Amino acid sequence: MTGTDWPLWEVFVRSRRGLSHTHAGSLHAPDAEMALRNARDLYTRRSEGVSIWVVPATAITASSPDEKDPFFEPAADKPYRHPTFYDIPEGVRHL
Amino acid sequence: MTTTAPETEVLAAVFDAAVAADERIEPRDWMPDAYRATLVRQIAQHAHSEIIGMQPEANWITRAPSLRRKAILMAKVQDEAGHGLYLYSAAETLGTGRDELLDKLHAGRQRYSSIFNYPTLTWADVGAIGWLVDGAAITNQVPLCRCSYGPYARAMVRICKEESFHQRQGYELLLTLSRGTEAQHAMAQDAVDRWWWPSLMMFGPPDDESAHSAQSMAWKIKRHSNDELRQRFVDICVPQAESLGLTLPDPDLRWNEARGHYDFGAIDWDEFHEVLRGNGPCNDQRIGQRRTAHENGAWVREAAAAHAAKHGKATA
Ligand SMILES: [Fe+2]
């Protein structure tokens, strides 16, 4: 088995407690354990993380890349979901 | 993906508009074949430079003059391996895997920066590389953080953060030597004398001879021309050299009030092309060592794969 056959892992790092894991990059490794070790050496050499997730890239299901994708259309015509949609008289506080 | 001609036209218009609006292109977006090929070539050359660049400095790890310097140098060389990996990952998002790129490097079919074909003759070379070679790399790379291709730009952000330590440790090393004994000072000066001109060559051929520049600028892969970046680097280095108490080996170097820049002497482009052609002092040694390292690592890759198979954790 050469490197080509090793699965691709996507790496997510939590930079500190209280924050979500964020995508940091990817790497190849033969198994999850090696993927974690390599991710530590590759993405947290300067204490950039307190927790790492590695996810097989093939396990990710993505929406289509097109930003005008009809997939996201249901959100486009619902401005009333945003607080700025509403007119509130001047002087009303804590709202 | 098969698309009809009018569809391609629409896709190309969407791509052009995204680039014009300074938006990032992401891996699954449609992109022109030539854009993809240009990026793969540039990212591969960049990745190869990072890992070949480990060799001239690793040459001094066992002979570092103190434990402090040794720990610093090991950390720097390890960073360069990391930079290579970030970049191979970025290339992979374009559909070209690391193994394929390494095969091409080993076969001499893809290039790396010509600077790494020069030898590191003394300890002071480690300082000169950090200051000048990493310094030139930073000047080149900072604008790449805004490159139109998202994964490449993100890799560059990470790399640039790490490079500033590389440059500063080199500068500090040279400063220590420069302020040391007469022999140490001379060693520092000699290293700067040898690395200055090859560092200026790192920005590539002059603008009127640069084959890919115009298209790369139009695609916003490149943001500044070779000569522009080279000038920026010279302007930064001159006062830094003064603070080091060292001189730069160019009798034509002087401030030009009218231009607001330093004028500098002619670069020996024959030397540059000779080194690119494979006739630099260390070309064969660098590629030879890279191939050997890859072959010597085969058992580690095989063992890791066997371990994964045995424990059934290769889930992907
Ligand atoms: Fe680097």
Ligand SMILES: [Fe+2]
């Ligand atoms: Fe570096």
